[in-house]
Amino acid sequence: MTTPLLSLQGITKRYPSVVANQDVSLTVLPGQAHAVLGENGAGKSTLMKIIYGAVKPDEGQVFFNGQAVHIRNPQEARKLGISMVFQHFSLFDTLTVAENVWLGLDKSLGLADVTGRIVAKASEYGLDLEPNRPVHTLSVGEMQRVEIIRALLTEPKLLILDEPTSVLTPQAVEKLFVVLHKLVSRGCSIVYISHKLNEIRALCSACTVLRGGQVTGVCDPREESNASLSRLMIGAEPPALALTPKTPGAVMLSVNQLQLATEDPFGVDLVSIALQVRSGEVVGLAGVSGNGQRELMWALSGEDTRADHAVIEVAGQPAGHSGPQARRQLGLHFVPEERLGRGAVPTLSLAHNLLLTRSEALATGGWIRMGMLAEQARSVIARFHVKAAGPGATARSLSGGNLQKFIVGREISAAPALLIVSQPTWGVDVGAAAQIRGEILALRDAGCAVLVVSEELEELFEISDRLHVMAKGRLSPSLPRAEATVALMGEWMSGLWPGNTVEATHAQA
């Protein structure tokens, strides 16, 4: 039997409030693509940080090439031949590709040398990348290539990729996989972190499943079914949602040729956005993030009131210049993608956080009736199964998924006529995600108009009646769900929908 390239034995890492990894073992063979599968919070990231030297385990041993090693920091990991591509890029927007790569390397090389090496590596792996372009002009897929090139230039024996596809179009995922297959065929090992079963099956020949910090299974993913893998991952199969056909009613949100220049130098201008959402339907908005979704949400929620007054209509009333409170009066409720700091004030209690968007507990003159407020918080906590110490628990004391349940619950229990939700299940575990989707559908069935923005196509296919795609600040025509396929959506994410006038060469690749 060959010596494993990397072997972890009995790794335990405790944090003050949680055991992130308990007695975890992991064996990666040379030239193997090994998946680490698990929900958010299962301990995948902690385990990777231990391998990469960013976190020190409390117990257990790490063997690299059969030698026991103590990796104290990322520099030591890189010296051993371990590289990592993080989910969130660490690139400087104002620098060029080559300068960014150069910053991450040891300074013995000149910038010109680095540029040469980038070109060489890029052609070797078929990654097309111009070293002299500033990073802010790159698409997300291209930014990821910069990170990968940076990792490859250290000639790694082991490459760790943390959820690399979460920001990519389906086509870009295919391109990434070509590169990864090439790497594996040249003997590089890969540790691939994901919760997407089809990707793991396409790439990996071994899989370690984590749940609650413990290993629940080691298998060959190609021989397992989705059901058996998700049983290992979450202990149960997620319940299927039923989308009953329904004739939509009155138009609750109407956006008529919205043009809006961005306020952020690296933001996206909105170009002639046309959109309608009727009561009793869920409209999904797909697209790789950073294509104008953030800017559109600001304009729709009332956080940005620069749009022409008549261009945005809520419940038949012009609302372009109305602020969030005025739009809430018209029945519009909004769940933003950032929970802490935007959807909720981290240091305030859940009860106080209700006051951001709810006013039932207020008496005349804005007097806060504390008892009623706490009662209201208790009912949201109970109805949406939020795990929290009580109405007095601070927002930041909740896990991401529980806080999301609370915020979604706060907006849903306001009985909105129009609900706009951005990334409803981002970073939320599978059980909570299913619950949130179920609540959104229940609201639709009760006659609410719902607009959902999500990066996850599967999620949108599951709950939407119609779909739009956003690319480069433009919005595609809508497509009934039955006609939407992954391939078609992927093309549209690059701006290639019929009738789109912008050239698509610079769009998301």
Next chain:
Amino acid sequence: MLKLEARPEASKLWGYASPVLALFLTVLVGVAIFMALGKDPVRGLQMFFWEPVKSAYALGELMVKATPLLVIALGLGVCYRSNVWNIGAEGQFVMGAVAAGGVALVADATTGRWIVVVIVLAGVLGGMAWAGLVALLRDRFNANEILVSLMLVYVADMVLSYLVYGPWKDPAGYNFPQSKTFESVTQIPRLMAGSRVSVGLLIAFAGVGLMWVYLFRTRAGFAQQVGGLAPAAARYAGFSSRKALWVALLVSGGAAGLAGALEVAGPIGQLTPYVPAGYGFAAIIVAYVGRLHPVGMVFSAVLMSMFYIGGELAQSRLGLPKSITGVFQGLLLFSLLACDTLVSYRLRWLSRRA
């Protein structure tokens, strides 16, 4: 190598106990300073912690100094909780005093007692106007309110000097730079005979109650604080950040101006270049030591007032320099910041190799 590491959860008890510990440390360092200066530390501490409370009269004087500190600090509390950094309360205090003094100079012996109300209102408006300048510059030109409010302190001092050296100088005052002494009808009513404590103290206590209700029981106060705690959440909720800015500055400026009016129409009784006594700056410490909480500020205002009186006594009786007051104020703030840091962080000793 020492490293500060965030504690998983800050202790609630130490959140409250930290000002007490900070006071204890201040006393400890104070003792060391007295010994280093060759003074008897017991006598020194007596000046600061016993003399100001030993008699009814002394207590009264303590309150006389605590009143402006508390009034200013209450306004600053609202301001700092809204994430607006007005450090120019001293200037707003001076402008409040100037406006109030201007009204008081108009009064003559035949004026009714109602003039006091006008004086107080003029003080409030004067302080508000001065802080309103800061708000305007920040709102229109995005000028940094810390710099603007601080610089306006010196402008306010100049305005006061101009008036008392120029147009408002007392013609019968032997050319001293001061206005004539205000008529007795302009005097802020005193609470009792034999003490200089005025209704200003009652106003301050009413302010404590008002501030508590506003901050913790009204939606307006809630919205004001959300802007400070999480600006993006305030924007999401639809709470106007411009309104928060104006409210914060007008409230703190108005409070400082009120304190200025209470001072010139109270203990001082005329305008002189010595109206700015540093209350506006000391109130920043009062606000923080009081945890930006109205009730906490009552205690810290009394404490800071003790330092003022103790400092004066240490000058006259122990022959220590005037700066001893500032040293004690600084020590207290410094210890508090250190204690607060250690409430939310802990020190870890890391070996070199890491």
